[in-house]
Each structure stands twice: as C-alpha cells, then as structure tokens.
Amino acid sequence: MCESKLLGGLGFRHLHLFNLAMLAKQLWRIWSYPEKLLSRVLKARYFPRSDVFSASLGTRPSFTWRSVMAAQSLFRKGCRWRVGTGEHIRAWDDPWLPRPRSFKPITPAPVVPANLFVADLVTPDGLDWDVVRVRELFWPEDSEVILGLPLSRTREPDLLVWHYSKNGRFSVRSAYHLACLLDDRPGSSSLGEHESSWWRKVWQSKIPNKIKVFVWRACLNALPTSANLHRRIQGFQAGCPLCCAEKEDVMHVLALCPFARQAWGLSSFRSSSLGLDSQELSLFFCFCWALWWCRNRKLMEGECVNPAQVSPFASHYLAAFLTQSAGAATRCASPIPSRWQAPPSPFIKLNFDGATPGDGEMAESIAVREAVNLALRKGWRSVVFEGDCATLILKLQSPMKDCSFTGTIVADVLNLASVFSSCRFSLVKRSANAVAHFFAKCAVDFVEGDHIVPPAAVPLLQLDSMME
Incomplete structure (x- = not known):
C-alpha cells in the first residue's frame, strides 16, 4: 500500500x-x-x-x-x-x-x-x-x-x-x-522497467479513479472473487454467480466465464491484437470493469445483463467521463495569444526564444536576459517581453523569489527590468513566437550580428506584420 x-x-x-x-x-x-x-x-x-x-x-x-x-x-x-x-x-x-x-x-x-x-x-x-x-x-x-x-x-x-x-x-x-x-528497509519492492511502464499506463489512463483502483486490484488478485473469499472465510462457496462454475477467480470473471467470452466476442477487441494505444487501453480497462459490474449486478440484485450490452455500456461510460473531463479543463483554461500582435503605444515588444540540446529553460532564461540588456542599450523605457516557455514566464511574473537552477538568471532579469518605466512579461503560443523560435533554432549559423535579418526569416516577419 x-x-x-x-x-x-x-x-x-x-x-x-x-x-x-x-x-x-x-x-x-x-x-x-x-x-x-x-x-x-x-x-x-x-x-x-x-x-x-x-x-x-x-x-x-x-x-x-x-x-x-x-x-x-x-x-x-x-x-x-x-x-x-x-x-x-x-x-x-x-x-x-x-x-x-x-x-x-x-x-x-x-x-x-x-x-x-x-x-x-x-x-x-x-x-x-x-x-x-x-x-x-x-x-x-x-x-x-x-x-x-x-x-x-x-x-x-x-x-x-x-x-x-x-x-x-x-x-x-x-x-x-x-x-x-x-530508505534501505528489507522487503522494498524493485520492479523492472517493463512493470513500471505498465503501472504508469494504468495510472495515467484517462478513466475514472475507481476503474484505476479496480485494475490495480485485478492485477494483484485482490478483487473479492468467490475464490478469494473462500480462502478467507470458512464455508464460503467459491462458485461463479453467473455460470455456477466451481471456482471463480479474477481470470474466470474477466476471460474464462461463458458470459465474459460472449461479451468479448461481441466487442471490438480481438485476441490477435498485441498492442493497444492509450485510447484503446482506456476502453479495455472500462470493458473489464463493466464485466465486474455485471457480475456484481447478478450477485447483489439477481439481475441478468445481456452480454451484448457490455461493450456499448463501457463505451458510453468512458465517453461520458471524457466529455465531462474535457468540459472542466476548458472552463479552467485561460486564453493564450496564438498570433503575434503589435504592442499598444508607447510600448516596444521584444520576442525571445532559446534552443539548446540540453536544458531548454536555461536557454530561454539566457535569451530573455539578453533581450532585457538589448532594450537597456537601446534606451527603451516601456517594453513587453514575450516568450513561449510557460515555466519561465510564471517565474518572472511571480512575486516569490525563484530558488530554482535558473533562479540566478531570473533574478538578473528582474533586477535589470526594474530600470524600465513599464515592463511586462507575457506568455504566448509557439505560433505567436515563430520568428524568435526560428532565430533560436538557427542561431549557430547566424554570424552577422543582431542587426541582420536572414532571408529565410522574411516570410515569417511578413506574416506577423499582417497581424498588426
């Protein structure tokens, strides 16, 4: 546990x-x-x-x-x-x-x-x-x-x-x-990469939490099947409530029971499928839970469910959950500009981006510091700095001191930016930062200086100018 x-x-x-x-x-x-x-x-x-x-x-x-x-x-x-x-x-x-x-x-x-x-x-x-x-x-x-x-x-x-x-x-x-x-306590579990990858797929699946717990219990043979209850309760009958088989374990409920066999046969899953993508895996988990739900329906209420209804029930249940989750995410999301927009007067806008094989946020931090230094050299007093790195922009906007690895550079940026009459750090999508992203990706080839515009960047600049 x-x-x-x-x-x-x-x-x-x-x-x-x-x-x-x-x-x-x-x-x-x-x-x-x-x-x-x-x-x-x-x-x-x-x-x-x-x-x-x-x-x-x-x-x-x-x-x-x-x-x-x-x-x-x-x-x-x-x-x-x-x-x-x-x-x-x-x-x-x-x-x-x-x-x-x-x-x-x-x-x-x-x-x-x-x-x-x-x-x-x-x-x-x-x-x-x-x-x-x-x-x-x-x-x-x-x-x-x-x-x-x-x-x-x-x-x-x-x-x-x-x-x-x-x-x-x-x-x-x-x-x-x-x-x-x-902690070096004896008995600590140590699973291989394959097992860890499986559990990661289970817990990251877009399904209700109760189905995740069901899958976890099924994988560990911890479901209250008749066979498990028979081992723990003296005199408990180990038979299957659906087919009256002598032994009902997890494998029987989900695969071997005639009811489960019929339900699987009427579903879109095939035994020849060796791999499932994330959506199919979520539906697979919901289907297994639906089999367990039908089994409990028969045991607790005596109601028999048609095997043909299992697959539609699982699909509709998952679709309703995803619809509700998507609605909640949409309500919580804040709008982020997706196109470059000219700043209001008298502001000057500087877009920045960084590219490196290593730490991307470090490159972005150095880029915004260089952008601030450029604005100071030019003598601009009201400046907007735009970037597409959400974590960096949040650090620059936060009133709390940044103690992270890039915090030294963030502190430099804020100290330098205090000289401006007005200064803002804004988050935009990559599409609104296309020119800066292009320069960052090709920076190794730019040796002319910061006043030369490469010909390949002209179409991107023209596209941004149309958005003014």
Missing part, C-alpha cells in the same frame, strides 16, 4: 518517513526564517555559534529538539548551495554542484590553495568562470558541471536551495520521496 504507484502500490505515505519529512520542514523554516521566535530560541539554546547543519543534539534536549534533529540527516542530503557571488561557498567542503547525492566535487582537495571559495574560481569581474583555473583544479567530471552553472550578472548572493524540487524550495512531498529513496 505504501509503495509508489509505479511499483505496484497505491502511494500511501509511510508514516515514519512522512514524519521525518514533516520534521525536516521545521529545519528548513529555522534556516529560512532566523528572525522567528522559534528559530531564535532554538539557536540560543542548542547552536549559538553554528547553524542547523552542524548543530548537535546537546545535553538534556527537549522533546521538540530531539524530534527535529531526527530529520537532520535527511535535511542535509537534500540541500545544496546555488552559486551567486560564491563568496560564502567553500569549493570542497560545501554542497554546491547540482549532482546528487553529495553535491560536492569528486576531485580530491589540493593542499594548496587551502580553503578555496567558489568566488576564487570566477574571473575578476565576476561575470564568467575562470575556465583555465577550473580545469586545472578539477577533474573533467567536475569541471564540466561547474562551467555549466550560470553566474549572476547583478551579484546575487549565494542561496541555499532544496535540490529535489523544481522551484528550489522545500516541500514535504519531495522530502518524503527522498526519504523513500534513502
């Missing part, structure tokens, strides 16, 4: 591990809000000259502190530093590389220089890595990771982040998953 859904469980929380995750949240709060009364009291009592990372249990600890310290190991294993200026991060002693699980360099620390800080690996202007020195001090496995880290152009301070969440902020959910990953 406590195993992940991808491992054949139901995803219920293991109480001990979940409790550790909840306690780790208190450590995160103590670190993040040192001015709070609880943080000041605990620091004065248990770690007056250190922090929560190096704090110890101490003598005669209270129940509260003893409980919180039980999660210190979990807290340490999930936190790392995000490089800002690098002035407070020790290159070999502190966790700062985005590479689980130690987050520290694997290169042995040199004798000289001692106590090296990350700031010592940056050029004097603080804008780029000192590539020569990084490659001299670190093995290639470390140097490539280090050189791929973004550096702040506005001297953002170093920030402690939670590695196992996308936004860099602590969450009980991610801490619980980390605790499960680190």
Whole structure:
C-alpha cells in the first residue's frame, strides 16, 4: 500500500518517513526564517555559534529538539548551495554542484590553495568562470558541471536551495520521496522497467479513479472473487454467480466465464491484437470493469445483463467521463495569444526564444536576459517581453523569489527590468513566437550580428506584420 504507484502500490505515505519529512520542514523554516521566535530560541539554546547543519543534539534536549534533529540527516542530503557571488561557498567542503547525492566535487582537495571559495574560481569581474583555473583544479567530471552553472550578472548572493524540487524550495512531498529513496528497509519492492511502464499506463489512463483502483486490484488478485473469499472465510462457496462454475477467480470473471467470452466476442477487441494505444487501453480497462459490474449486478440484485450490452455500456461510460473531463479543463483554461500582435503605444515588444540540446529553460532564461540588456542599450523605457516557455514566464511574473537552477538568471532579469518605466512579461503560443523560435533554432549559423535579418526569416516577419 505504501509503495509508489509505479511499483505496484497505491502511494500511501509511510508514516515514519512522512514524519521525518514533516520534521525536516521545521529545519528548513529555522534556516529560512532566523528572525522567528522559534528559530531564535532554538539557536540560543542548542547552536549559538553554528547553524542547523552542524548543530548537535546537546545535553538534556527537549522533546521538540530531539524530534527535529531526527530529520537532520535527511535535511542535509537534500540541500545544496546555488552559486551567486560564491563568496560564502567553500569549493570542497560545501554542497554546491547540482549532482546528487553529495553535491560536492569528486576531485580530491589540493593542499594548496587551502580553503578555496567558489568566488576564487570566477574571473575578476565576476561575470564568467575562470575556465583555465577550473580545469586545472578539477577533474573533467567536475569541471564540466561547474562551467555549466550560470553566474549572476547583478551579484546575487549565494542561496541555499532544496535540490529535489523544481522551484528550489522545500516541500514535504519531495522530502518524503527522498526519504523513500534513502530508505534501505528489507522487503522494498524493485520492479523492472517493463512493470513500471505498465503501472504508469494504468495510472495515467484517462478513466475514472475507481476503474484505476479496480485494475490495480485485478492485477494483484485482490478483487473479492468467490475464490478469494473462500480462502478467507470458512464455508464460503467459491462458485461463479453467473455460470455456477466451481471456482471463480479474477481470470474466470474477466476471460474464462461463458458470459465474459460472449461479451468479448461481441466487442471490438480481438485476441490477435498485441498492442493497444492509450485510447484503446482506456476502453479495455472500462470493458473489464463493466464485466465486474455485471457480475456484481447478478450477485447483489439477481439481475441478468445481456452480454451484448457490455461493450456499448463501457463505451458510453468512458465517453461520458471524457466529455465531462474535457468540459472542466476548458472552463479552467485561460486564453493564450496564438498570433503575434503589435504592442499598444508607447510600448516596444521584444520576442525571445532559446534552443539548446540540453536544458531548454536555461536557454530561454539566457535569451530573455539578453533581450532585457538589448532594450537597456537601446534606451527603451516601456517594453513587453514575450516568450513561449510557460515555466519561465510564471517565474518572472511571480512575486516569490525563484530558488530554482535558473533562479540566478531570473533574478538578473528582474533586477535589470526594474530600470524600465513599464515592463511586462507575457506568455504566448509557439505560433505567436515563430520568428524568435526560428532565430533560436538557427542561431549557430547566424554570424552577422543582431542587426541582420536572414532571408529565410522574411516570410515569417511578413506574416506577423499582417497581424498588426
């Protein structure tokens, strides 16, 4: 029951591990809000000259502190530093590389220089890595990771982040998953990729949740069939209520019973089909559930269902569910522009996009920073920046500090954008960002500069001009 859904469980929380995750949240709060009364009291009592990372249990600890310290190991294993200026991060002693699980360099620390800080690996202007020195001090496995880290152009301070969440902020959910990953209890299930892929298809199918649970129970032989009840209840009859067979198990209900055979024969499914797409698989699950529903109808109410009605019933049931789900999604969706539109006066609009074989959001973040710098160089005061990366636009629009991997660049963008009289960051669809997307995909071939328009981009520009 406590195993992940991808491992054949139901995803219920293991109480001990979940409790550790909840306690780790208190450590995160103590670190993040040192001015709070609880943080000041605990620091004065248990770690007056250190922090929560190096704090110890101490003598005669209270129940509260003893409980919180039980999660210190979990807290340490999930936190790392995000490089800002690098002035407070020790290159070999502190966790700062985005590479689980130690987050520290694997290169042995040199004798000289001692106590090296990350700031010592940056050029004097603080804008780029000192590539020569990084490659001299670190093995290639470390140097490539280090050189791929973004550096702040506005001297953002170093920030402690939670590695196992996308936004860099602590969450009980991610801490619980980390605790499960680190848990080495005997008996933990370990399924192959094939089994995990099957369970992923089950839980991601667009069917009602009760049918997903039915499929899960059927796969684990956990349905209350007569055979299963006979093993648990002394004297219980194991016969099938539909055909009066001596033994009714899951396979009998869904495939071997004469009623099921007739229903399958009248359906659109064929035994020769070796693969089903997602829609057919959803209908298959609904059909199996419909067989179980007919069986219960006969058992509980004594009503016999015609086998020819099973397939239409399953199809109509699934269609009604999908229609209702699509309606709910449509009501919740917000309109996003799908065509480029000219900005209102006196605004200047800059569309941006980024393309890279690696982290797409990182490329988009660098692109919007370059767009802001371009607007500043041109002296524009009222600017609209449009992009098609939803996660990046949400970060730029959010009032909360971004602690993610790209948060350093997001902070640079917001700091630079504060100079404008008026500035907006807007999300558009890819079709409304076609020209910027074209430039991003072909950027490797553009060597003329930012003032030359390649001939291949002219048709896209003409199409956008017609939308003004």
